[in-house]
Amino acid sequence: MTFLSRLVFSLTVALLPLRVYAQTPPTPTPTAPKSAAFQASAFQMMPLGAVKPAGWLQRQLRIQADGLTGHLDEFWSDVGPNSAWLGGSGEGWERGPYYLDGLLPLSYLLDDATLKAKAQKWIDWTLQSQRPDGAIGPAKNKDWWPNMLVLKSLMQYQEATGDKRVVPFMEKYFAYQSSQLAANPLHEWAKYRWAEELLPIRWVYEKTKNPQLLTLAQQLAGQGYNWQQMYAQFPFTEPTSVESLGLSKGLTNKSLQAHGVNNAMALKMPALWGMTGGTTADRQSIYQQIKVLDQYHGLPNGMYSGDEHFSGRNPSQGIELCAVVEAQYSYEQLLALLGDPAFGDRLEKITFNALPATFDPTMWAHQYDQQPNQVLVSKAKRQWSTNGDDSNVYGLEPWFGCCTANMHQGWPKFAANLWMASPDGGLVAAAYAPSELTTQVGKTDITIREETDYPFRDNIRLVVAKSAKKVTFPLRLRIPAWADKATVTVNGKPVADAPKAGTFYQLKRRWQQGDVVELRLPMDVRVQPGYNQSVSVERGPLVYGLKLGEQWDKLRDRPNQADDYTVRATTPWNYGLLLPSANPTNAFQVKELPTTGVVFSPDSAPVELRVQGMRLPEWQMAQNSAGPPPASPVARPAGSTPETLTLIPYGATNLRITSFPVVRP
Numbered sequence: 001m002t003f004l005s006r007l008v009f010s011l012t013v014a015l016l017p018l019r020v021y022a023q024t025p026p027t028p029t030p031t032a033p034k035s036a037a038f039q040a041s042a043f044q045m046m047p048l049g050a051v052k053p054a055g056w057l058q059r060q061l062r063i064q065a066d067g068l069t070g071h072l073d074e075f076w077s078d079v080g081p082n083s084a085w086l087g088g089s090g091e092g093w094e095r096g097p098y099y100l101d102g103l104l105p106l107s108y109l110l111d112d113a114t115l116k117a118k119a120q121k122w123i124d125w126t127l128q129s130q131r132p133d134g135a136i137g138p139a140k141n142k143d144w145w146p147n148m149l150v151l152k153s154l155m156q157y158q159e160a161t162g163d164k165r166v167v168p169f170m171e172k173y174f175a176y177q178s179s180q181l182a183a184n185p186l187h188e189w190a191k192y193r194w195a196e197e198l199l200p201i202r203w204v205y206e207k208t209k210n211p212q213l214l215t216l217a218q219q220l221a222g223q224g225y226n227w228q229q230m231y232a233q234f235p236f237t238e239p240t241s242v243e244s245l246g247l248s249k250g251l252t253n254k255s256l257q258a259h260g261v262n263n264a265m266a267l268k269m270p271a272l273w274g275m276t277g278g279t280t281a282d283r284q285s286i287y288q289q290i291k292v293l294d295q296y297h298g299l300p301n302g303m304y305s306g307d308e309h310f311s312g313r314n315p316s317q318g319i320e321l322c323a324v325v326e327a328q329y330s331y332e333q334l335l336a337l338l339g340d341p342a343f344g345d346r347l348e349k350i351t352f353n354a355l356p357a358t359f360d361p362t363m364w365a366h367q368y369d370q371q372p373n374q375v376l377v378s379k380a381k382r383q384w385s386t387n388g389d390d391s392n393v394y395g396l397e398p399w400f401g402c403c404t405a406n407m408h409q410g411w412p413k414f415a416a417n418l419w420m421a422s423p424d425g426g427l428v429a430a431a432y433a434p435s436e437l438t439t440q441v442g443k444t445d446i447t448i449r450e451e452t453d454y455p456f457r458d459n460i461r462l463v464v465a466k467s468a469k470k471v472t473f474p475l476r477l478r479i480p481a482w483a484d485k486a487t488v489t490v491n492g493k494p495v496a497d498a499p500k501a502g503t504f505y506q507l508k509r510r511w512q513q514g515d516v517v518e519l520r521l522p523m524d525v526r527v528q529p530g531y532n533q534s535v536s537v538e539r540g541p542l543v544y545g546l547k548l549g550e551q552w553d554k555l556r557d558r559p560n561q562a563d564d565y566t567v568r569a570t571t572p573w574n575y576g577l578l579l580p581s582a583n584p585t586n587a588f589q590v591k592e593l594p595t596t597g598v599v600f601s602p603d604s605a606p607v608e609l610r611v612q613g614m615r616l617p618e619w620q621m622a623q624n625s626a627g628p629p630p631a632s633p634v635a636r637p638a639g640s641t642p643e644t645l646t647l648i649p650y651g652a653t654n655l656r657i658t659s660f661p662v663v664r665p
Contacts, residue, residue: 040423042336043339045416048104054435054449067363068408075560087125092146093145103119130172130173136173151170154166171204181220191224192266195273214277227263227269231289232285232288235257239305260322264322264330298313301658302346302543315531315658316626318384318391321403324410328350329413331347344480362561365396371392372650377654383623396564414433418433421439425442427476429478436450438466448462454521457592457606474506477517482541537611542607543650545650546575547646551569552566574617578612579611588609590608590609591607591609607649615640634662
């Protein structure tokens with residue numbers, strides 16, 4: 001058996017617990033049922049404000065509030081006081097609603113009076129904008145798409161405040177839209193993002209049981225794009241280009257189908273429709289979607305390529321920040337809709353890796369496209385499918401301003417959805433981060449404090465911090481698919497049966513104030529196969545990248561601190577890893593560091609991995625990016641000597657190598 005075949009075999013065995021992601025039902029066929037069949041979600045999301053961030057997560061949200069999110073409206077005209085969504089004559093399409101969709105949850109999670117006041121202006125104007133016929137928003141907007149966005153913010157706002165204006169406002173709008181769709185059907189973006197509106201439709205239906213809402217859902221399904229059908233016969237098995245998508249003549253249906261952000265939103269479409277008016281095949285087709293995306297466009301940061309459209313598995317391809325935050329939101333919804341813990345694994349992977357990696361540590365600058373193998377950030381021609389020269393620059397609005405408006409929802413919605421409720425009156429630890437949940441179980445007020453430095457540490461401590469009386473309910477703990485050595489104790493005593501990886505572990509008991517559950521998720525290093533037989537390195541939910549020296553240079557002055565920057569590496573990047581064929585993970589040494597700093601920054605990363613590697617002189621730049629990794633195994637370069645490499649969490653890097661060639665021992 002050759003070294004490469006031994007390595008692939010050992011990696012395949014190591015990856016077996018993750019195969020849940022690739023298990024799919026038979027290829028589904030598109031459905032258009034004549035009658036709606038509404039089904040409740042497996043889990044119920046908590047109202048905004050029930051979960052409060054703590055520890056490093058609270059600090060991260062504070063960084064966001066002190067950065068672009070908290071100040072963008074002060075100098076960026078698209079969300080400034082002249083926005084048409086505030087009654088002005090400025091931008092009146094998606095950017096105001098996008099901004100509100102992140103600003104609003106951030107303000108309530110931090111209980112920040114200044115941010116709440118900013119969000120309230122958008123809410124009040126929107127609620128006051130409704131015309132007698134039910135139409136909403138700026139009169140100049142004739143597109144259904146921005147309205148779908150603002151409805152999602154209104155859902156969050158009503159749950160946080162109980163404002164009685166919201167539900168009648170939405171019902172009146174839905175009736176208006178239903179009467180207008182025949183004459184003014186969905187088109188362009190709304191046609192491909194139609195399922196976003198199923199969320200507020202379902203939300204209002206659960207409160208009112210108005211059957212006309214399900215009729216509207218059927219109308220939208222009849223006009224919207226059928227993503228399930230596309231993934232059943234996936235047409236984008238190769239990287240796309242301006243020519244292949246026909247973009248030289250303007251927007252095309254093919255380009256909208258291959259668009260990275262559209263596909264991130266579409267992850268939840270078949271399941272949403274399947275539980276609102278569709279079938280079991282609709283609900284289950286998400287597994288086909290994930291399988292196809294991983295197979296043809298999967299990247300080691302948990303995302304797929306989309307710069308701006310599908311671009312293959314080369315780790316120097318990029319993924320748009322808008323797609324990252326929309327994929328997060330889709331996985332949060334899928335976890336609630338279907339109750340499959342695999343979506344929690346997916347959610348954590350992109351939240352702890354792809355999301356922070358596309359910001360500078362202060363969150364005053366972001367990239368439009370991030371690259372897993374990113375060794376130069378500059379304004380230059382690159383191998384993007386369709387994007388422009390400044391797509392990976394750190395700045396205010398590199399390439400296009402949609403991400404400047406939309407990026408704000410990533411951290412707040414993740415924090416808000418760490419906990420969910422189950423139909424049997426229980427609580428669900430859906431994802432893990434330091435937080436505090438305050439809710440009711442039955443008629444009993446209860447507070448659970450989650451004490452942890454996860455994902456940088458493997459221990460999670462859940463403390464019943466407040467409970468007026470003893471109360472019986474099931475507590476479900478998500479056990480990640482990689483955590484095959486998980487342990488659980490209750491008040492210091494181990495549970496009788498061992499938790500199984502890739503499941504929800506249920507504890508049902510009579511809980512009282514002072515009870516403590518400790519969940520330990522041992523984080524073994526994992527080596528994952530990738531493009532050109534390269535490997536990426538994971539530990540727990542974190543992906544690791546090579547730590548590089550960085551030189552930041554200002555490219556353009558902007559208002560406040562929102563300047564544009566280029567970044568170049570001051571240390572070599574073109575390394576392969578020296579891994580033993582039998583047990584490649586034995587090559588790594590783990591060093592844990594304090595979690596008290598800015599955890600997603602190169603200088604304060606809470607974990608380091610050390611591994612031996614060798615410079616590969618033949619691996620050079622191509623089109624201003626790292627060239628494709630040489631196919632592994634790579635022969636050991638003559639005269640070269642091993643070096644100790646330091647890997648840090650992907651989300652803490654600004655420059656990095658994530659997909660490494662393997663050097664033959």
